[in-house]
Amino acid sequence: MTNENPNPSTPQQAAPAPAGGPARGPAAGPRRPFGRRHFAPRRKVCRLCAEKIHTIDYKQSQLLKTFCTDTGKILSRRITGACAKHQRQITRAIKINRNLAIMPYKG
Numbered sequence: 001m002t003n004e005n006p007n008p009s010t011p012q013q014a015a016p017a018p019a020g021g022p023a024r025g026p027a028a029g030p031r032r033p034f035g036r037r038h039f040a041p042r043r044k045v046c047r048l049c050a051e052k053i054h055t056i057d058y059k060q061s062q063l064l065k066t067f068c069t070d071t072g073k074i075l076s077r078r079i080t081g082a083c084a085k086h087q088r089q090i091t092r093a094i095k096i097n098r099n100l101a102i103m104p105y106k107g
């Protein structure tokens, strides 16, 4: 009982890799001639720590709006530079305000 199975359903896909592609030439120049310029890294300071605001209340909606986009999204720490402690307070206060319809969820 030697049942040879040729197994035709396995196509050997050997895609020939294109050799090189279009040659760029040796004089490609700098990587990003018109890319973003390099600025000196500026150390971000938490605005609320600098103003010595220890706790954020949900009623301070004017302050909280500065940590939101126009569409109502909460800005990240990377953008605002807030410290972790204050960012947690900001997000909680904004979410309370959204629930109270003081600040928008969207739009």
Ligand SMILES: [Zn+2]
Binding pocket: 046, 047, 048, 049, 050, 082, 083, 084, 085, 086
């Ligand atoms: Zn802070």
